[in-house]
Amino acid sequence: MTLGLFDEAPAPYTAPEVIAPGAALLRGFALEMDEVLLQAVEAVTAAAPLRHLVTPGGYTMSVAMSNCGALGWVSDRSGYRYDARDPLSGKPWPPMPAGFAQLALRAAAQAGFENFRPDACLINRYEPRARLSLHQDKDEGSMDAPIVSVSLGLPAVFLFGGLSRSDRPARYRLQHGDVAVWGGPSRLAYHGVAPLARGEHARLGAQRINLTFRCAR
Ligand code: MD3
Ligand code: FE
Numbered sequence: 001m002t003l004g005l006f007d008e009a010p011a012p013y014t015a016p017e018v019i020a021p022g023a024a025l026l027r028g029f030a031l032e033m034d035e036v037l038l039q040a041v042e043a044v045t046a047a048a049p050l051r052h053l054v055t056p057g058g059y060t061m062s063v064a065m066s067n068c069g070a071l072g073w074v075s076d077r078s079g080y081r082y083d084a085r086d087p088l089s090g091k092p093w094p095p096m097p098a099g100f101a102q103l104a105l106r107a108a109a110q111a112g113f114e115n116f117r118p119d120a121c122l123i124n125r126y127e128p129r130a131r132l133s134l135h136q137d138k139d140e141g142s143m144d145a146p147i148v149s150v151s152l153g154l155p156a157v158f159l160f161g162g163l164s165r166s167d168r169p170a171r172y173r174l175q176h177g178d179v180a181v182w183g184g185p186s187r188l189a190y191h192g193v194a195p196l197a198r199g200e201h202a203r204l205g206a207q208r209i210n211l212t213f214r215c216a217r
Pocket of ligand 2: 137
């Protein structure tokens with residue numbers, strides 16, 4: 001018997017939803033590899049634990065963070081920077097898991113950014129009430145490369161503003177498996193995450209994990 005064109009279930013189709021020039025939402029793009037991603041997150045955070053960083057202004061962040069890849073984003077009283085070592089252990093960050101790099105490359109290409117090879121992945125863990133106030137990601141060496149983000153666990157309201165802090169942000173609900181790509185004219189857009197609402201996710205419980213892939217060099 002010959003398999004017809006429609007006899008096999010197609011991979012879930014995620015047409016990129018362009019939300020601004022250079023910015024696209026790929027809803028459900030990471031769904032079929034969520035278990036691989038979460039096991040990699042567990043391995044990375046076993047070696048480099050999630051921790052609440054202190055901002056240069058002396059505030060402790062409500063989001064807990066870790067990193068993998070050649071460089072990791074860190075903050076302390078002296079400022080924000082990318083560092084090759086985890087300040088908790090003094091050791092290099094865990095390497096970028098192969099599945100992470102592959103997902104980031106495929107998602108960026110889907111949004112029109114070919115050859116995306118991130119050297120840093122920031123892992124953010126939100127518990128209910130954790131939030132990220134409006135900011136720009138401008139500590140990276142290259143503004144030509146996009147940033148790819150992957151949402152896992154509880155849904156969050158993502159705030160997407162303009163190039164000026166005072167631009168009123170649009171709101172998008174990001175769910176488990178959603179991927180977003182931010183580059184070109186949107187690379188320096190102000191953005192943030194509203195306080196996480198209480199809830200229970202089947203795999204992750206009362207938390208949201210966000211991965212952001214960056215070219216820090
Ligand atoms: C828009 N994280 O870690 S990811 C961050 O959900 C960060 O944890 C959020 O903002 C989170 O810096 C949002 C989505 C994102 C990432 C980078 C962007 C949106 C962006 C850069 C430019 C514009
Ligand atoms: Fe950011």
